[in-house]
Amino acid sequence: MERNKDSPYLPKSKFKHCFASLKTSVAYRVWKRKLAKYGGFKKNSKFKLLEVGSGPGLYLRRAERWFPNCEIYGLDIDKSLVEFAKVHVKRATIIRHDGQAMPFPDRSFDVVVSLQVIEHLEKPGRFFTEAYRILKENGLLLIATPNPIGISARILGTRWQGNRYDHISLKSPPEWRSLIQNKGFQMLDDGTTSLTGLRVLQKFPLALINWIPMAIFGYFHWYKGESYMAIGRKLQGGF
Numbered sequence: 001m002e003r004n005k006d007s008p009y010l011p012k013s014k015f016k017h018c019f020a021s022l023k024t025s026v027a028y029r030v031w032k033r034k035l036a037k038y039g040g041f042k043k044n045s046k047f048k049l050l051e052v053g054s055g056p057g058l059y060l061r062r063a064e065r066w067f068p069n070c071e072i073y074g075l076d077i078d079k080s081l082v083e084f085a086k087v088h089v090k091r092a093t094i095i096r097h098d099g100q101a102m103p104f105p106d107r108s109f110d111v112v113v114s115l116q117v118i119e120h121l122e123k124p125g126r127f128f129t130e131a132y133r134i135l136k137e138n139g140l141l142l143i144a145t146p147n148p149i150g151i152s153a154r155i156l157g158t159r160w161q162g163n164r165y166d167h168i169s170l171k172s173p174p175e176w177r178s179l180i181q182n183k184g185f186q187m188l189d190d191g192t193t194s195l196t197g198l199r200v201l202q203k204f205p206l207a208l209i210n211w212i213p214m215a216i217f218g219y220f221h222w223y224k225g226e227s228y229m230a231i232g233r234k235l236q237g238g239f
Contacts (some may be wrong), residue, residue, distance in 0.1 A: 009055050028062045030218025031142055034231050035111065038139050038188050044069055047110040052099040052132070053074070053117030059155075060092040074098050098128050107136045107224045113134030115144040116227070117165045118176075128183035141185055141232040147173060147192050149162055151224045162226075173228040185232030192225030193197065193218075 014230055035041040048068045051059055056073030062104045063072050072092040097103060099117070112131045115226050118124045131141055146162035147153065148170040153160045162170065171179070173192060194214055213220075219229045 007080045009081060009196055010076070015227065018234060025062065026215045027218075028059055030061070030229070031059075031113070032066050032144065034189065035140065036148055038231055038233065039111065040231050041067065041070075041111075042066065046070065049073070049111040049113065050102075050104070050109045052102070052112065052131070052186065053120070054092075054094060055081050055087060057089045057092070057094070058111065059115060060089045060094070064089060064091050066143040068201075075102065084183040089179045100130065102130045102134055104134045105140065105209065107139075109134050109139060110136055111140045111142065113132050113142045115142075116141060116146070118144075119145045119162075119169050121170075123169075124169050125179060125183065126182060128185070135234045137234060137236050139234045140188075141180070141234070143176075143232075144227050144229045145176065145181075146170060147226060149173070149193075149223065150226055152195055152226055164194070173223045176228055176230065180230060180232050184235055186235050188231045190228070190230035191219040192223055193227045193229065196221070196223055196226045 002046060031169075039047075041047060043066065045067060047067070048071045049063055049067070050073045051063075052075050054076045056061055057076075060072060060074050063070060074085060074089075074092050074094040075097045076085070077096065077098045079096060082094055085092075085094050095103065100121070100123070112135055113128070114131075121127055128141075133235065135141065143149070146167065148162060149172045150197055153162060157163075173190065177187060196214075219225065219227075
């Protein structure tokens, strides 16, 4: 795998790509459980899923394995990430696009996923409007985004990993919750993860304090963790 400097989100080596795949196989398990709980989606279910900001395709690869009959799409603005993902996913259709005015008809997806992306958008409200438009009635929206009011962010200040030049729309969990609901979604479930932003808790054996509960529960019903995670449902009757 050749080093590519186009994107900081592109794996820099085969080892790092394998490590990221292993890590996300644990972290993304929560979304599989939530899709089963709130959408009734099982291994052989036939439905249509879109990931906005699909990056190197880590979530897309998981979705392909979880749901072999699912029709899967990914959008990403970064050319190098799109090219990388096309090599590493099997079935998903990946399109280079900014995700703002999505190139899909109304009511065409059952699930829209966006993980660690909305903080990059200048107008995230436009994303939720588009997600609402392309979702079918009762369709599900899954999001994750850094939490600027979490314990790690407050302790680390400017050294917090969420403080990046390209994170231009950091919001607190209550702010995101309000925005999602104002865009016509029913909030089904939300919370934040553990304290993975603290370096001392990233090292063995203390890392087990973070990763074992996250592997089991995914996130928790509090607003002090590292990332905010939410599941919304498109309300019937239109917006």
